[in-house]
Amino acid sequence: MTAHLVITVVLVPILASIFTLFCGDMMRRVVCQIAGLTVLGSTCLIAYQTGHSRDVLNIVLSGWEAPLGIRLYLDGLSALLLLTTAIIAVCITFFAEAYFGVKARSGRLTFFWPLWFLVWAALNGLFLSGDVFNLYVTLEIINLAAVAMVALPRTHESLKAALNYLVIAFLGSLSYLFGVAILYTSHGTLDIQLLAELAGIDGPYILAAVLIFIGLMIKTALFPLHFWLPPAHASAPTPVSALLSGLVVTASAYMIIRLGFTVFAPLMHTPLTLLLGVLGGLAVLWGSVHALIQERVKMVVAYSTVAQLGYVFLALPVVVSGSDLAAMVWYGVLYFVICHACAKTAAFLAAGTLINVVKHDRIAQLSGAAQHWPMVFMAFGMAGVNLIGLPPSGGFIGKWLMLQAMINSGQWLLVLILIAGSLLAAGYIFRVLGIALQTSEDSRPPVPAPLQLTLTTMILAVLPLLLGVFSQLPFSLLAVGSPFGALP
Amino acid sequence: MAAATPSDILLCLLILSLALGVLGDANPFRGVIIFIVFGLVMALSWTRLDAPDLALAEAALGAGVIGVLFLVALRKQGEKDVSLATQRLRLNSVTIISGLLLIVFIVYLGALGVFSAWKTPGKGLVEPVYESLHLTGVSNPVTAVILNYRAYDTFLEIGVLYLVMLSVFALQPDEKAKFTSTEQYDRMLRSYARGIVPFMVLAAGYLLWAGAFRPGGAFQAGAMLGGAGILLHLSRPAMLLDMRGLVARLSLVAGFFSFCILGILAMLYGFDFLQWPSHLAKHAILTVETASTLSIGLTLTGLYASVERKLISPAIFYSGEEDNP
Numbered sequence: 001m002t003a004h005l006v007i008t009v010v011l012v013p014i015l016a017s018i019f020t021l022f023c024g025d026m027m028r029r030v031v032c033q034i035a036g037l038t039v040l041g042s043t044c045l046i047a048y049q050t051g052h053s054r055d056v057l058n059i060v061l062s063g064w065e066a067p068l069g070i071r072l073y074l075d076g077l078s079a080l081l082l083l084t085t086a087i088i089a090v091c092i093t094f095f096a097e098a099y100f101g102v103k104a105r106s107g108r109l110t111f112f113w114p115l116w117f118l119v120w121a122a123l124n125g126l127f128l129s130g131d132v133f134n135l136y137v138t139l140e141i142i143n144l145a146a147v148a149m150v151a152l153p154r155t156h157e158s159l160k161a162a163l164n165y166l167v168i169a170f171l172g173s174l175s176y177l178f179g180v181a182i183l184y185t186s187h188g189t190l191d192i193q194l195l196a197e198l199a200g201i202d203g204p205y206i207l208a209a210v211l212i213f214i215g216l217m218i219k220t221a222l223f224p225l226h227f228w229l230p231p232a233h234a235s236a237p238t239p240v241s242a243l244l245s246g247l248v249v250t251a252s253a254y255m256i257i258r259l260g261f262t263v264f265a266p267l268m269h270t271p272l273t274l275l276l277g278v279l280g281g282l283a284v285l286w287g288s289v290h291a292l293i294q295e296r297v298k299m300v301v302a303y304s305t306v307a308q309l310g311y312v313f314l315a316l317p318v319v320v321s322g323s324d325l326a327a328m329v330w331y332g333v334l335y336f337v338i339c340h341a342c343a344k345t346a347a348f349l350a351a352g353t354l355i356n357v358v359k360h361d362r363i364a365q366l367s368g369a370a371q372h373w374p375m376v377f378m379a380f381g382m383a384g385v386n387l388i389g390l391p392p393s394g395g396f397i398g399k400w401l402m403l404q405a406m407i408n409s410g411q412w413l414l415v416l417i418l419i420a421g422s423l424l425a426a427g428y429i430f431r432v433l434g435i436a437l438q439t440s441e442d443s444r445p446p447v448p449a450p451l452q453l454t455l456t457t458m459i460l461a462v463l464p465l466l467l468g469v470f471s472q473l474p475f476s477l478l479a480v481g482s483p484f485g486a487l488p
Numbered sequence: 489m490a491a492a493t494p495s496d497i498l499l500c501l502l503i504l505s506l507a508l509g510v511l512g513d514a515n516p517f518r519g520v521i522i523f524i525v526f527g528l529v530m531a532l533s534w535t536r537l538d539a540p541d542l543a544l545a546e547a548a549l550g551a552g553v554i555g556v557l558f559l560v561a562l563r564k565q566g567e568k569d570v571s572l573a574t575q576r577l578r579l580n581s582v583t584i585i586s587g588l589l590l591i592v593f594i595v596y597l598g599a600l601g602v603f604s605a606w607k608t609p610g611k612g613l614v615e616p617v618y619e620s621l622h623l624t625g626v627s628n629p630v631t632a633v634i635l636n637y638r639a640y641d642t643f644l645e646i647g648v649l650y651l652v653m654l655s656v657f658a659l660q661p662d663e664k665a666k667f668t669s670t671e672q673y674d675r676m677l678r679s680y681a682r683g684i685v686p687f688m689v690l691a692a693g694y695l696l697w698a699g700a701f702r703p704g705g706a707f708q709a710g711a712m713l714g715g716a717g718i719l720l721h722l723s724r725p726a727m728l729l730d731m732r733g734l735v736a737r738l739s740l741v742a743g744f745f746s747f748c749i750l751g752i753l754a755m756l757y758g759f760d761f762l763q764w765p766s767h768l769a770k771h772a773i774l775t776v777e778t779a780s781t782l783s784i785g786l787t788l789t790g791l792y793a794s795v796e797r798k799l800i801s802p803a804i805f806y807s808g809e810e811d812n813p
Contacts, residue, residue, distance in 0.1 A: 007761045018741050061640045063763035068616050070640045111658035118651055137644045148655030
């Protein structure tokens with residue numbers, strides 16, 4: 001029964017995508033809501049069952065065992081990511097409904113919905129996949145659909161950003177695919193678990209690792225390859241920006257962690273990780289400084305994504321210094337990524353709500369805006385708390401684990417970068433809030449922010465704080481099938 | 489692995505120099521022509537590697553459809569902005585990264601040459617694929633892999649094609665495209681299309697059927713059908729104009745949807761998702777292949793039609809059109 005339940009979370013969004021292509025406006029809204037809530041319910045059940053039985057689940061597809069067939073792999077990490085994705089996705093669905101409003105009832109914007117559900121299906125497929133080639137296919141769907149959605153506004157900037165994104169995403173895919181081809185020729189299987197057993201360090205293996213990591217680094221926008229991200233994320237319509245910064249980059253970050261600690265686990269104990277760490281550090285500093293000097297809220301949030309993704313790589317050099325520290329890094333990075341997904345979505349949605357009411361997001365002209373739309377800035381601030389890494393947010397727990405691992409292994413440079421990154425994050429968040437909180441003499445009656453927008457934003461902004469306070473449950477879920485067992 | 493013959497080396501050199509020619513040529517028109525030749529030579533090399541089905545797809549898609557798309561795009565570009573047509577290859581970040589990837593590729597080739605000398609060749613899945621072939625409902629191992637062993641991947645790949653068409657829909661302007669008068673259509677082309685299209689459809693049907701026991705299958709048949717569609721479209725655009733109509737939409741999702749339905753049916757009868765019980769496998773595979781052929785053919789036609797009708801022409805880059813949601 002569980003196998004069918006797991007396949008539901010891939011199939012239902014796909015069916016929703018097909019149905020929304022044919023439905024009229026009323027039906028489409030019903031389909032969206034039913035599909036969204038069904039997937040949310042299924043993921044809740046999956047997470048509950050996984051946490052309860054404490055077993056990882058291998059689901060055979062097409063009746064063929066690996067290596068001949070493909071299998072899905074469900075452990076605590078997959079279950080937690082499915083659940084987080086479902087919560088974020090349902091919020092984005094309701095947000096988009098209100099944000100696009102009348103415009104999306106007819107014409108080409110209606111095609112946002114099939115695209116959106118296809119991305120959701122592919123995300124779920126990616127988190128469940130146990131096969132390196134299948135991962136490629138799901139990642140490809142995510143990226144292609146994301147490109148199409150970035151181009152939706154059809155303005156000069158958005159088309160340019162979409163084209164850049166397309167080219168760079170293809171380069172990344174190509175590089176990844178090359179690595180997969182090498183893995184297959186040298187080991188004769190594509191299954192992640194079998195590959196992890198067979199893998200030994202030799203020439204083709206290192207090359208495959210380099211190619212796959214280059215591909216994923218491009219998709220995760222690691223420092224020298226980040227230039228495509230801010231324009232693409234900032235020029236897209238807000239629900240799409242939130243989807244890109246919250247979920248799409250999470251997918252490639254997840255793949256790095258997943259492959260890095262299974263197939264490429266032997267390489268994690270070599271100085272190669274040092275290079276990733278250095279690039280991650282540069283990403284943190286570069287992204288944060290740029291976020292500090294942007295003039296638009298969405299650009300600030302987009303550059304913040306570049307910075308925050310740097311942390312995924314920043315802590316990797318610590319893995320060399322023993323399995324206890326490696327476990328802390330594993331848990332820390334994953335928890336950080338999950339909380340970042342919620343907080344970043346909330347930050348973008350807050351910016352979108354603002355655009356919806358003020359019609360712009362230029363920071364300099366936001367003076368006094370917090371008086372009129374307190375809830376929007378409250379949500380932005382709470383998301384900011386997580387992005388900075390202040391307690392009691394989940395981002396704090398993630399960063400704290402990374403920090404402890406760094407201190408225990410004596411990597412003081414990394415510690416400094418982490419602290420500097422957090423201070424800079426405080427800078428760019430408070431800069432926006434500071435201007436918005438000024439008192440202004442503008443006494444015109446403000447346009448109230450639509451409730452549906454504020455509410456979904458608020459839910460996502462509160463979530464990382466809840467993840468910080470009630471961290472017991474998610475951590476025990478993460479421990480199911482973790483390569484390191486429970487957190488030491 | 490058999491040793492490389494001089495003609496193989498010649499083929500490799502030809503591919504490399506054509507690729508360099510495509511990238512380096514300052515004249516985009518010449519670049520596109522070289523690209524088409526490049527596609528044909530690639531098709532030749534697939535034949536040399538004993539992969540005639542890939543060769544067919546490469547010739548039809550790589551050289552044919554993509555070449556035509558490039559040419560059309562170029563024509564629109566030429567109408568809009570002539571100065572762009574003479575732009576040289578510039579040293580921007582994309583070229584830098586392509587250069588880096590090229591270096592990685594060369595290193596890989598070198599390393600593979602070094603390591604293949606002492607590394608025992610991997611076993612691969614060739615033996616297990618043949619061992620279970622009698623259970624798959626087809627006798628062509630490639631079809632068995634695509635539509636039985638790894639049907640889930642193919643399901644998602646058909647999803648990618650569906651996605652491509654969705655993206656085109658999402659970027660088309662809402663107003664219906666205007667007809668140009670029918671007089672300018674070439675009589676010659678029309679009578680040619682009248683003669684050849686039925687045969688192309690027949691050939692697509694054969695390729696689809698042949699996929700069960702020899703190279704062929706949905707992708708090749710779809711490419712053939714797409715070619716027929718493009719030919720029809722060229723000679724009488726009015727017929728295939730509204731790709732967003734209900735019938736067109738239904739055919740576009742046919743492949744994807746049939747996979748869903750059969751997968752769900754399999755689960756309802758207690759099998760795994762997308763598992764074909766061996767006595768029904770042939771029918772299941774034929775069903776999804778037929779539906780997919782239709783979708784692939786229509787997607788290719790639709791892609792061409794949308795570029796041809798200026799619906800997603802590159803010209804919108806320079807007109808600064810604004811319709812922000």
